Amino acid sequence: MPPGTRDALIDAATRLLDQGGVEAVxxxxxxxxxxxxxxxxxxxxxxxxxxxxxIAARELTARRDALDATSRRGLAPEAVVRxxxxxxxxxxxxxxxxxxxxxxxWSIDSAELGEAAHAAQExxxxxxxxxxxxxxxxxxDPVRLAALIRALAHGxxxxxxxxxxxxxxxxxxxxxxxxxxxxxxLRPGVPGRA
Amino acid sequence: MPPGTRDALIDAATRLLDQGGVEAVxxxxxxxxxxxxxxxxxxxxxxxxxxxxxIAARELTARRDALDATSRRGLAPEAVVRxxxxxxxxxxxxxxxxxxxxxxxWSIDSAELGEAAHAAQExxxxxxxxxxxxxxxxxxDPVRLAALIRALAHGxxxxxxxxxxxxxxxxxxxxxxxxxxxxxxLRPGVPGRA
DNA sequence: ACCTGAACACCGTTCAAGT
DNA sequence: ACCTGAACACCGTTCAAGT
Numbered sequence: 001m002p003p004g005t006r007d008a009l010i011d012a013a014t015r016l017l018d019q020g021g022v023e024a025v026x027x028x029x030x031x032x033x034x035x036x037x038x039x040x041x042x043x044x045x046x047x048x049x050x051x052x053x054x055i056a057a058r059e060l061t062a063r064r065d066a067l068d069a070t071s072r073r074g075l076a077p078e079a080v081v082r083x084x085x086x087x088x089x090x091x092x093x094x095x096x097x098x099x100x101x102x103x104x105x106w107s108i109d110s111a112e113l114g115e116a117a118h119a120a121q122e123x124x125x126x127x128x129x130x131x132x133x134x135x136x137x138x139x140x141d142p143v144r145l146a147a148l149i150r151a152l153a154h155g156x157x158x159x160x161x162x163x164x165x166x167x168x169x170x171x172x173x174x175x176x177x178x179x180x181x182x183x184x185x186l187r188p189g190v191p192g193r194a
Numbered sequence: 195m196p197p198g199t200r201d202a203l204i205d206a207a208t209r210l211l212d213q214g215g216v217e218a219v220x221x222x223x224x225x226x227x228x229x230x231x232x233x234x235x236x237x238x239x240x241x242x243x244x245x246x247x248x249i250a251a252r253e254l255t256a257r258r259d260a261l262d263a264t265s266r267r268g269l270a271p272e273a274v275v276r277x278x279x280x281x282x283x284x285x286x287x288x289x290x291x292x293x294x295x296x297x298x299x300w301s302i303d304s305a306e307l308g309e310a311a312h313a314a315q316e317x318x319x320x321x322x323x324x325x326x327x328x329x330x331x332x333x334x335d336p337v338r339l340a341a342l343i344r345a346l347a348h349g350x351x352x353x354x355x356x357x358x359x360x361x362x363x364x365x366x367x368x369x370x371x372x373x374x375x376x377x378x379x380l381r382p383g384v385p386g387r388a
Numbered sequence: 389a390c391c392t393g394a395a396c397a398c399c400g401t402t403c404a405a406g407t
Numbered sequence: 408a409c410c411t412g413a414a415c416a417c418c419g420t421t422c423a424a425g426t
Contacts, residue, residue, distance in 0.1 A: 005409085005410095021299050026398085026399065026400085027399080027400065027401090028398085028399075028400090036409095036410070036411090037410065037411050037412075038399095038400090038411095039400090039401075039402085039403095039410085039411075039412090040409080040410060040411080042401075042402085043408085043409060043410075047400085047401085048400065048401090096299070097299075100298065100299070102356075103352060103353070103356040103358060104294065104356070105215050105290070105291075105294070105356075117358055121358070121360070138379075141366070141367075143360055143366045143367060144360075144366060144367045144371065144372075144375065145375075147350075147353075147359055147360050147366070147367035147372060148346070148367075148372050148375050148376065150349070150353070151346055151349035151350040151353055151359070151369075151372050152342070152345055152346045152349055152376075153349070154348075154349035154352060154353055155344070155345035155346055155347070155348035155349025155350070155352065156341075156345040156349070158297060158348060158349065158352060159297070159341075159344070159345055159348055162296075162297040162298070162299075164297060164311055164315070165341055165345070166315070166337055166338075166341050172335070172337045172338060172341070173335075173337060173338045173341035173342075175345075177338065178338075178341060178342050178345050181338065181339075181342050182342065182346075185332075185379045185380055186379055199390085199391095220417085220418065220419085221418080221419065221420090222417085222418075222419090230390095230391070230392090231391065231392050231393075232392095232418095232419090233391085233392075233393090233419090233420075233421085233422095234390080234391060234392080236420075236421085237389085237390060237391075241419085241420085242419065242420090
Protein backbone atom coordinates (compact mmCIF):
# COMPACT_ATOMS: atom_id res chain seq x y z
CA MET A 1 0.00 0.00 0.00
CA PRO A 2 2.25 2.79 -1.27
CA PRO A 3 -0.01 5.74 -0.44
CA GLY A 4 -1.53 4.19 2.68
CA THR A 5 -4.50 5.85 4.27
CA ARG A 6 -2.58 6.67 7.42
CA ASP A 7 0.15 8.55 5.56
CA ALA A 8 -2.43 10.21 3.33
CA LEU A 9 -4.15 11.52 6.44
CA ILE A 10 -0.91 12.90 7.89
CA ASP A 11 -0.05 14.50 4.55
CA ALA A 12 -3.45 16.13 4.24
CA ALA A 13 -3.36 17.38 7.82
CA THR A 14 0.15 18.81 7.34
CA ARG A 15 -1.00 20.67 4.24
CA LEU A 16 -3.91 22.20 6.14
CA LEU A 17 -1.63 23.05 9.06
CA ASP A 18 0.81 24.91 6.82
CA GLN A 19 -1.92 26.79 5.03
CA GLY A 20 -4.12 27.93 7.88
CA GLY A 21 -2.56 27.02 11.19
CA VAL A 22 -3.73 24.35 13.58
CA GLU A 23 -7.27 25.70 13.65
CA ALA A 24 -7.59 24.94 9.94
CA VAL A 25 -6.97 21.25 10.62
CA UNK A 26 -10.47 19.77 10.90
CA UNK A 27 -11.09 16.07 10.58
CA UNK A 28 -13.76 16.78 8.00
CA UNK A 29 -11.35 18.68 5.79
CA UNK A 30 -8.54 16.16 6.39
CA UNK A 31 -10.88 13.38 5.30
CA UNK A 32 -11.99 15.29 2.24
CA UNK A 33 -8.37 15.93 1.13
CA UNK A 34 -7.44 12.30 1.75
CA UNK A 35 -10.52 11.02 -0.05
CA UNK A 36 -12.16 9.33 2.92
CA UNK A 37 -14.99 10.17 5.26
CA UNK A 38 -14.57 12.52 8.18
CA UNK A 39 -14.35 9.76 10.74
CA UNK A 40 -12.04 7.39 8.91
CA UNK A 41 -9.10 8.91 10.87
CA UNK A 42 -10.40 7.18 14.00
CA UNK A 43 -9.25 3.86 12.54
CA UNK A 44 -5.63 5.13 12.72
CA UNK A 45 -5.60 7.70 15.51
CA UNK A 46 -7.52 7.65 18.78
CA UNK A 47 -8.15 11.41 18.55
CA UNK A 48 -7.47 14.47 16.47
CA UNK A 49 -4.67 15.37 18.87
CA UNK A 50 -2.98 12.00 18.20
CA UNK A 51 -3.00 12.85 14.49
CA UNK A 52 -1.36 16.19 15.30
CA UNK A 53 1.22 14.37 17.44
CA UNK A 54 2.07 12.16 14.47
CA ILE A 55 2.72 15.29 12.39
CA ALA A 56 4.94 16.71 15.13
CA ALA A 57 6.91 13.46 15.52
CA ARG A 58 7.47 13.19 11.78
CA GLU A 59 8.68 16.79 11.68
CA LEU A 60 11.10 16.36 14.59
CA THR A 61 12.57 13.28 12.95
CA ALA A 62 13.08 15.26 9.74
CA ARG A 63 14.80 17.99 11.77
CA ARG A 64 17.13 15.46 13.36
CA ASP A 65 17.98 14.08 9.90
CA ALA A 66 18.72 17.62 8.71
CA LEU A 67 21.08 18.15 11.64
CA ASP A 68 22.76 14.88 10.83
CA ALA A 69 23.22 15.81 7.17
CA THR A 70 24.75 19.16 8.08
CA SER A 71 27.18 17.62 10.54
CA ARG A 72 28.42 15.18 7.86
CA ARG A 73 29.10 17.85 5.26
CA GLY A 74 32.76 18.24 6.21
CA LEU A 75 32.49 21.81 7.46
CA ALA A 76 34.65 23.21 10.21
CA PRO A 77 33.02 22.63 13.62
CA GLU A 78 32.17 26.28 14.17
CA ALA A 79 30.64 26.47 10.69
CA VAL A 80 28.47 23.47 11.49
CA VAL A 81 27.14 25.18 14.61
CA ARG A 82 26.41 28.39 12.74
CA UNK A 83 24.78 26.53 9.86
CA UNK A 84 22.60 24.51 12.20
CA UNK A 85 21.34 27.63 13.97
CA UNK A 86 20.53 29.30 10.67
CA UNK A 87 18.67 26.22 9.52
CA UNK A 88 16.62 26.20 12.71
CA UNK A 89 15.59 29.81 12.13
CA UNK A 90 14.84 29.25 8.45
CA UNK A 91 12.71 26.26 9.38
CA UNK A 92 10.66 28.22 11.92
CA UNK A 93 10.04 31.06 9.49
CA UNK A 94 9.13 28.65 6.67
CA UNK A 95 6.82 26.48 8.78
CA UNK A 96 5.69 28.52 11.79
CA UNK A 97 2.58 26.41 12.34
CA UNK A 98 4.62 23.20 12.61
CA UNK A 99 6.91 24.95 15.09
CA UNK A 100 4.01 26.24 17.17
CA UNK A 101 2.43 22.80 17.11
CA UNK A 102 5.54 20.98 18.33
CA UNK A 103 6.21 23.35 21.22
CA UNK A 104 2.59 24.00 22.08
CA UNK A 105 0.51 22.37 24.78
CA TRP A 106 -0.16 18.63 24.62
CA SER A 107 -2.98 16.96 26.52
CA ILE A 108 -1.78 13.52 25.50
CA ASP A 109 1.78 12.31 25.65
CA SER A 110 2.98 10.42 22.64
CA ALA A 111 6.03 8.23 23.15
CA GLU A 112 6.85 8.69 19.46
CA LEU A 113 6.88 12.46 19.91
CA GLY A 114 9.01 12.36 23.03
CA GLU A 115 11.59 10.07 21.44
CA ALA A 116 11.82 12.16 18.28
CA ALA A 117 12.43 15.28 20.36
CA HIS A 118 15.09 13.52 22.39
CA ALA A 119 16.89 12.27 19.28
CA ALA A 120 17.06 15.75 17.76
CA GLN A 121 18.32 17.23 21.02
CA GLU A 122 21.06 14.61 21.32
CA UNK A 123 22.26 15.28 17.79
CA UNK A 124 22.71 18.96 18.59
CA UNK A 125 24.69 18.12 21.73
CA UNK A 126 27.07 16.02 19.60
CA UNK A 127 27.60 18.94 17.23
CA UNK A 128 28.29 21.35 20.07
CA UNK A 129 30.66 18.91 21.76
CA UNK A 130 32.63 18.53 18.51
CA UNK A 131 32.99 22.31 18.28
CA UNK A 132 34.20 22.39 21.88
CA UNK A 133 36.79 19.72 21.11
CA UNK A 134 38.04 21.91 18.26
CA UNK A 135 38.16 24.85 20.68
CA UNK A 136 35.67 26.73 18.54
CA UNK A 137 33.29 27.00 21.50
CA UNK A 138 34.07 27.50 25.20
CA UNK A 139 34.49 24.43 27.41
CA UNK A 140 31.95 23.15 29.88
CA ASP A 141 28.95 20.81 29.91
CA PRO A 142 27.99 20.34 26.25
CA VAL A 143 24.36 19.67 27.18
CA ARG A 144 24.19 23.03 28.86
CA LEU A 145 25.96 24.93 26.10
CA ALA A 146 23.76 23.26 23.48
CA ALA A 147 20.72 24.35 25.48
CA LEU A 148 21.98 27.94 25.53
CA ILE A 149 22.57 28.03 21.80
CA ARG A 150 19.30 26.37 21.00
CA ALA A 151 17.32 28.58 23.36
CA LEU A 152 18.64 31.67 21.62
CA ALA A 153 17.80 30.37 18.15
CA HIS A 154 14.39 29.25 19.42
CA GLY A 155 13.56 32.57 21.03
CA UNK A 156 14.87 34.70 18.19
CA UNK A 157 12.91 32.69 15.63
CA UNK A 158 9.72 32.70 17.68
CA UNK A 159 9.86 36.43 18.30
CA UNK A 160 10.60 37.05 14.62
CA UNK A 161 7.69 34.83 13.56
CA UNK A 162 5.38 36.70 15.94
CA UNK A 163 6.75 40.03 14.74
CA UNK A 164 7.93 40.95 18.22
CA UNK A 165 11.64 41.34 17.51
CA UNK A 166 12.81 44.93 17.90
CA UNK A 167 9.32 46.45 17.83
CA UNK A 168 9.09 48.72 14.86
CA UNK A 169 10.52 46.01 12.63
CA UNK A 170 13.24 48.15 11.10
CA UNK A 171 15.42 45.13 10.61
CA UNK A 172 17.40 46.44 13.54
CA UNK A 173 17.85 42.87 14.69
CA UNK A 174 17.08 39.91 12.46
CA UNK A 175 17.21 36.50 14.11
CA UNK A 176 20.28 35.68 12.02
CA UNK A 177 22.02 38.74 13.45
CA UNK A 178 21.35 37.52 16.97
CA UNK A 179 22.87 34.15 16.12
CA UNK A 180 26.02 35.85 14.86
CA UNK A 181 26.13 38.07 17.95
CA UNK A 182 25.89 35.10 20.30
CA UNK A 183 28.58 33.14 18.47
CA UNK A 184 30.77 36.24 18.64
CA UNK A 185 30.36 36.51 22.39
CA LEU A 186 31.02 32.78 22.77
CA ARG A 187 34.32 32.84 20.90
CA PRO A 188 36.74 31.44 23.48
CA GLY A 189 39.49 33.68 24.72
CA VAL A 190 38.27 36.71 22.84
CA PRO A 191 36.67 39.33 25.06
CA GLY A 192 33.44 40.96 23.92
CA ARG A 193 32.24 41.01 20.34
CA ALA A 194 35.33 42.26 18.59
CA MET B 195 -19.77 51.12 37.10
CA PRO B 196 -16.94 49.64 39.18
CA PRO B 197 -17.16 46.05 37.96
CA GLY B 198 -18.12 46.94 34.40
CA THR B 199 -19.27 44.22 32.07
CA ARG B 200 -16.29 44.69 29.77
CA ASP B 201 -13.76 44.16 32.54
CA ALA B 202 -15.80 41.29 33.96
CA LEU B 203 -15.62 39.61 30.57
CA ILE B 204 -11.84 40.04 30.35
CA ASP B 205 -11.44 38.77 33.91
CA ALA B 206 -13.56 35.71 33.25
CA ALA B 207 -11.75 34.95 30.00
CA THR B 208 -8.37 35.31 31.68
CA ARG B 209 -9.40 32.89 34.39
CA LEU B 210 -10.47 30.33 31.80
CA LEU B 211 -7.27 30.90 29.84
CA ASP B 212 -5.09 30.24 32.87
CA GLN B 213 -7.02 27.15 33.86
CA GLY B 214 -7.38 25.35 30.55
CA GLY B 215 -5.49 27.17 27.84
CA VAL B 216 -6.95 29.15 24.99
CA GLU B 217 -9.20 26.29 23.93
CA ALA B 218 -11.01 26.49 27.26
CA VAL B 219 -12.02 30.08 26.52
CA UNK B 220 -15.49 29.76 25.02
CA UNK B 221 -17.87 32.68 24.83
CA UNK B 222 -20.55 30.60 26.46
CA UNK B 223 -18.36 29.87 29.49
CA UNK B 224 -17.07 33.46 29.61
CA UNK B 225 -20.64 34.70 29.67
CA UNK B 226 -21.62 32.24 32.37
CA UNK B 227 -18.70 33.30 34.61
CA UNK B 228 -19.46 36.97 34.03
CA UNK B 229 -23.16 36.48 34.66
CA UNK B 230 -24.35 37.44 31.19
CA UNK B 231 -25.56 35.58 28.15
CA UNK B 232 -23.17 33.96 25.71
CA UNK B 233 -23.48 36.70 23.14
CA UNK B 234 -23.28 39.71 25.41
CA UNK B 235 -19.53 39.93 24.61
CA UNK B 236 -20.44 41.09 21.12
CA UNK B 237 -21.51 44.43 22.57
CA UNK B 238 -17.90 45.04 23.66
CA UNK B 239 -15.77 43.04 21.24
CA UNK B 240 -16.31 42.44 17.54
CA UNK B 241 -15.15 38.84 17.85
CA UNK B 242 -13.78 36.29 20.27
CA UNK B 243 -10.30 37.02 18.99
CA UNK B 244 -10.71 40.71 19.88
CA UNK B 245 -11.51 39.66 23.45
CA UNK B 246 -8.33 37.58 23.47
CA UNK B 247 -6.38 40.56 22.12
CA UNK B 248 -7.67 42.65 25.02
CA ILE B 249 -6.31 40.05 27.43
CA ALA B 250 -2.95 40.08 25.67
CA ALA B 251 -2.73 43.88 25.66
CA ARG B 252 -3.60 44.09 29.34
CA GLU B 253 -0.94 41.49 30.13
CA LEU B 254 1.78 43.25 28.11
CA THR B 255 1.00 46.51 29.87
CA ALA B 256 1.33 44.76 33.22
CA ARG B 257 4.69 43.35 32.07
CA ARG B 258 5.90 46.81 31.12
CA ASP B 259 4.87 48.13 34.51
CA ALA B 260 6.75 45.28 36.17
CA LEU B 261 9.88 46.16 34.19
CA ASP B 262 9.46 49.76 35.23
CA ALA B 263 9.11 48.85 38.90
CA THR B 264 12.24 46.71 38.81
CA SER B 265 14.29 49.41 37.12
CA ARG B 266 13.31 51.90 39.85
CA ARG B 267 14.31 49.66 42.72
CA GLY B 268 17.78 51.14 43.02
CA LEU B 269 19.65 47.98 42.07
CA ALA B 270 22.97 48.01 40.26
CA PRO B 271 22.45 48.04 36.48
CA GLU B 272 23.63 44.47 36.00
CA ALA B 273 21.38 43.29 38.82
CA VAL B 274 18.43 44.98 37.13
CA VAL B 275 19.13 43.10 33.90
CA ARG B 276 19.44 39.76 35.69
CA UNK B 277 16.33 40.41 37.75
CA UNK B 278 14.33 41.36 34.68
CA UNK B 279 15.31 38.16 32.86
CA UNK B 280 14.39 36.04 35.88
CA UNK B 281 11.04 37.77 36.11
CA UNK B 282 10.36 37.08 32.45
CA UNK B 283 11.04 33.37 32.96
CA UNK B 284 8.98 33.22 36.15
CA UNK B 285 6.11 34.91 34.34
CA UNK B 286 6.16 32.42 31.46
CA UNK B 287 6.22 29.44 33.81
CA UNK B 288 3.45 30.89 35.97
CA UNK B 289 1.20 31.88 33.06
CA UNK B 290 2.18 29.80 30.03
CA UNK B 291 -1.20 30.24 28.36
CA UNK B 292 -0.95 34.03 28.48
CA UNK B 293 2.55 33.78 27.02
CA UNK B 294 1.43 31.45 24.22
CA UNK B 295 -1.50 33.72 23.50
CA UNK B 296 0.57 36.88 23.17
CA UNK B 297 3.16 35.36 20.87
CA UNK B 298 0.77 33.16 18.95
CA UNK B 299 -0.84 33.81 15.61
CA TRP B 300 -3.23 36.75 15.24
CA SER B 301 -5.73 37.04 12.43
CA ILE B 302 -6.69 40.55 13.49
CA ASP B 303 -4.28 43.31 14.37
CA SER B 304 -5.16 45.27 17.44
CA ALA B 305 -3.52 48.69 17.75
CA GLU B 306 -3.80 48.36 21.53
CA LEU B 307 -1.85 45.11 21.41
CA GLY B 308 0.86 46.48 19.14
CA GLU B 309 1.37 49.56 21.27
CA ALA B 310 1.55 47.57 24.50
CA ALA B 311 4.19 45.29 22.99
CA HIS B 312 6.18 48.28 21.76
CA ALA B 313 6.09 49.97 25.17
CA ALA B 314 7.39 46.87 26.95
CA GLN B 315 10.15 46.43 24.40
CA GLU B 316 11.26 50.06 24.76
CA UNK B 317 11.44 49.74 28.53
CA UNK B 318 13.80 46.79 28.21
CA UNK B 319 16.03 48.72 25.81
CA UNK B 320 16.32 51.50 28.40
CA UNK B 321 17.38 49.00 31.05
CA UNK B 322 20.00 47.45 28.77
CA UNK B 323 21.33 50.85 27.73
CA UNK B 324 21.74 51.84 31.40
CA UNK B 325 23.74 48.68 32.03
CA UNK B 326 25.91 49.49 29.04
CA UNK B 327 26.55 52.99 30.37
CA UNK B 328 27.70 51.42 33.63
CA UNK B 329 29.96 49.08 31.61
CA UNK B 330 28.12 46.08 33.02
CA UNK B 331 27.23 44.97 29.49
CA UNK B 332 29.28 45.20 26.29
CA UNK B 333 28.87 48.28 24.08
CA UNK B 334 26.94 48.41 20.83
CA ASP B 335 23.40 49.05 19.65
CA PRO B 336 21.22 48.70 22.79
CA VAL B 337 18.23 47.67 20.69
CA ARG B 338 20.20 44.76 19.32
CA LEU B 339 21.68 43.71 22.65
CA ALA B 340 18.25 43.92 24.29
CA ALA B 341 16.89 41.70 21.52
CA LEU B 342 19.65 39.15 22.17
CA ILE B 343 19.00 39.05 25.89
CA ARG B 344 15.27 38.88 25.48
CA ALA B 345 15.44 36.20 22.79
CA LEU B 346 17.43 33.96 25.11
CA ALA B 347 15.02 34.43 28.01
CA HIS B 348 12.09 33.90 25.66
CA GLY B 349 13.51 30.74 24.13
CA UNK B 350 14.69 29.24 27.41
CA UNK B 351 11.31 29.88 29.04
CA UNK B 352 9.34 28.53 26.09
CA UNK B 353 11.42 25.37 25.87
CA UNK B 354 11.15 24.86 29.61
CA UNK B 355 7.36 25.36 29.51
CA UNK B 356 7.11 22.83 26.69
CA UNK B 357 9.44 20.45 28.54
CA UNK B 358 11.94 20.48 25.69
CA UNK B 359 14.95 21.83 27.58
CA UNK B 360 17.73 19.27 27.87
CA UNK B 361 15.59 16.27 26.95
CA UNK B 362 15.51 13.94 29.87
CA UNK B 363 14.67 16.80 32.19
CA UNK B 364 17.40 16.09 34.71
CA UNK B 365 17.62 19.76 35.57
CA UNK B 366 20.81 19.75 33.56
CA UNK B 367 19.87 23.20 32.32
CA UNK B 368 17.15 25.24 33.95
CA UNK B 369 16.14 28.44 32.16
CA UNK B 370 17.63 30.44 35.02
CA UNK B 371 20.96 28.69 34.49
CA UNK B 372 20.96 29.73 30.85
CA UNK B 373 20.33 33.34 31.86
CA UNK B 374 23.32 33.23 34.18
CA UNK B 375 25.44 31.60 31.49
CA UNK B 376 24.59 34.29 28.94
CA UNK B 377 25.31 37.12 31.37
CA UNK B 378 28.63 35.46 32.16
CA UNK B 379 29.59 35.32 28.49
CA LEU B 380 28.49 38.93 28.05
CA ARG B 381 30.65 40.28 30.85
CA PRO B 382 32.78 42.88 29.06
CA GLY B 383 36.51 42.30 28.91
CA VAL B 384 36.33 38.89 30.55
CA PRO B 385 36.91 36.03 28.15
CA GLY B 386 34.68 32.98 28.37
CA ARG B 387 32.58 32.09 31.39
CA ALA B 388 35.18 32.33 34.09
C1' DA C 389 -27.51 51.47 25.26
C1' DC C 390 -27.40 46.86 26.77
C1' DC C 391 -28.93 42.31 26.85
C1' DT C 392 -31.48 37.86 25.63
C1' DG C 393 -33.13 33.50 23.13
C1' DA C 394 -33.55 31.17 18.96
C1' DA C 395 -31.32 29.89 14.99
C1' DC C 396 -27.38 28.68 11.57
C1' DA C 397 -23.33 26.44 10.06
C1' DC C 398 -19.59 24.04 11.89
C1' DC C 399 -16.89 20.95 14.79
C1' DG C 400 -14.97 16.37 17.46
C1' DT C 401 -16.56 12.13 18.73
C1' DT C 402 -19.57 7.93 18.98
C1' DC C 403 -22.05 4.23 17.10
C1' DA C 404 -24.64 1.09 14.38
C1' DA C 405 -24.18 -0.67 10.06
C1' DG C 406 -22.10 -2.06 5.75
C1' DT C 407 -18.22 -4.73 2.81
C1' DA D 408 -10.06 -4.90 8.71
C1' DC D 409 -11.65 -0.71 6.95
C1' DC D 410 -15.00 2.55 5.99
C1' DT D 411 -19.57 5.17 5.96
C1' DG D 412 -23.78 8.02 7.41
C1' DA D 413 -26.54 9.51 11.03
C1' DA D 414 -26.58 11.38 15.37
C1' DC D 415 -25.00 14.04 19.74
C1' DA D 416 -23.22 17.78 22.25
C1' DC D 417 -20.71 21.80 21.53
C1' DC D 418 -19.01 26.04 19.40
C1' DG D 419 -18.75 31.18 17.11
C1' DT D 420 -21.65 34.26 15.08
C1' DT D 421 -26.02 36.55 13.54
C1' DC D 422 -30.41 38.48 14.24
C1' DA D 423 -34.88 39.77 15.71
C1' DA D 424 -36.68 41.15 19.82
C1' DG D 425 -37.03 42.98 24.45
C1' DT D 426 -36.01 46.86 28.26
